[in-house]
Amino acid sequence: MPVVGQDLLTLPESTGHKLLYPFLADRLAAYLKVSTDGLPQGAELNEVACRYLSKGKPWQQIYAALKTVAAETESLPVPVPLLQLAAIRPLQLFVSTTFDSFLTRALNQTRFGGNQKTRGFTHSPNEVQDLPGDFAGFGEPVVYQLMGKISATPAYAVTQEDLIEFFHSLQSETRRPAQLFHELGSRSLLVLGTRLSGWLTSFLMRMSKHQRLSADDKTDYVADDTVSNDGDLVLFLERFSSATQIFREADPIAFINELHQRWTESHSDTGRGDSQQSSAFALPHDLEPGAVFLSYASGDWSAVEKLKAALEEAGVDVFFDKDQLQPGNEWEGKLRRSIHQCSLFVPVISQQTLTPDRRFFRVEWNLALEEAQMASFSSEEAFLLPVVIDGTAIDHPALPAKFRTIQATSLPGGQPTTDFVDRIKLLYRKRQLTRLGTA
Template structure:
């Protein structure tokens, strides 16, 4: 590429930055984070994180060591490992070994990810790396370390869709475009063969992931780093936009210092996707500048004294406390969840009250069975509704589980929002034998939160214990 072209492509002015910031505020920018943004310090020098991981993986697989200044990639390591002994070395071993290496290295989110997380108008982040560092950065900056970020992944077999339309997302969401760390093979990209398979499956996934592809097609994609090579970049843009690139009406932005040497890609985009902007500069420097300008316009994130409410994830986590409630009590339930989140207790409730039917009933029953404790929230509202309401179906199923279980083991822990006579409550039989905790407006006492912690720990210990066989 000629020097004049270089200047033409890199020649941003104040108006360009102001337009980009306006689109960030409008939540129409979706960043796609490449591995170039992830760095780590080793012996006083800064290196790309995935180069360090590749070298440590090579050592774990007993391959010859190389200096970190060499640009060794994970794909290089996989190829060297398989080629070293094709009869014994299988690629399936690599996934688990890389997970172990990452856990031992235990990197902190790099400053660039923290700056991205501080731009609070960014709501949906795509990442091409399998690690949890972007999620950790958002949790640290926006939620004081509590896990308030939804995490989804594309995998060839079971890709995740966004739970709802992008404009309706309640939580910041990280979508792992190339899978997330797992010891199970084929769950994330390590080799070029994995990358090819993921792209092949992604091209045919639009009908299965309507919310995800609507988000990509209707908004501006901000590529931070040379995530994909020439043809993969073309294929991804075409797949994401779902129309010929020459017909694309809205802009996308690619920023990477490696684009200068990718003349074919630049020529293609300038010719057939002229709405795609190209900024040839270090993507870390680009994020630094975007962050600086955003802070100048909007100020730093406030460090609130009161923890924020974090909506529950679409899928219930393991060993969670299940809250069952009348929809009229949702504000109190949010305060209850926030308090228990702050106490470090995993909490889940059906925030959408999905449409009833066999699928909903099966899913709710599975979640109640998996839950560590069941908290029915009793109020003046629950006293009014006796039939054809979601929470009563949940209560009845929890009651069935309790009656079939060890009566000395706590599972149902009723709470009351309003001062109600216990003998006049419309609740299942098993509830009546319990002590009801009064939590006005959904705010529990520290002592009750600690009690739930003890009950939760005891329930986990019972689950870990092998079932004893009783002999006559």
């Protein structure tokens, strides 16, 4: 069971921050008119709150203010580590130690194409939600926010004092979510970048065991820099919880990237639903007319995410993830209409796309080739724009012959260049102007 924390909340570099919480701390400090000088790394929000309280200001205002400044993050893309974690489909129950909605968004985006199907439960000291007894029969993933969910009231943890209150309530016989801890006790935990102090992390593991840490009835896994960098805690766990596995060689993001890669490689036929034998097919219900269509193999997901982020930052509408559609006669018609509506079709080529297996991206490619053949595009008004993200040769016999006649763009690892983004932006705007002129 993943226990997910703030170190996975990566943001686009355009925000000037790599993580969500420091980003929010700066915005909150500006809103509350307190200094941001020397904010301690990893505890920025707590420090901003403390500086505000030191002025004799009401503590209740902090939570309403944070909810206000956090509203701008709702339009930010879901962090890639959460998308990668959500793609590992056997994971069904997630515990979040953060107050944002990114993990729920990641599951909805990855597994349900944005449809709101993930179940959510929240704990706070004054209002306890527990998993229902029939949890195992849900069929949908569940996110339990252990430290509360952002709101205008103090129902979520911002300060160190809040964390103490939340952990205190989790020990209470009347306020602890008993069914959740029953599930925690029967599963191995995977602790990922929580930034909880090492002792709070070990205390959480103790609560999940229902007995002493030295009773090695299950193995928990920790990929968390706060724990790894605490030599005393590592020594304690080695001596008293020898079954606990601590990954010190990689940070949580690198750990998830490796985990996702291994899962994708071993489940390439079922990973993200681009096999025609999958239980669902993906289509946009509300594809923005004129959007750029990125078509790719599931194994290239993290690389293509970089292209998507760069294009959206440049003001280009992009279709990247897909909505769920049950197999049947209608799915191809909807996909055909979506490709007909898009301004540009970008097939992302890699070793992943050379497989002879029936894959969903091949259906997209075939429909795009038909569209390109039926429409009249000059060389300046390209519709097909192949992108190669590794050393795959564009003239490889496994690729469509049409691709070999088009000047492909090489973007190793999916890292976009300024020239590529500028070209897409120019073609996208031309096509949008053409649509406006013919509307």
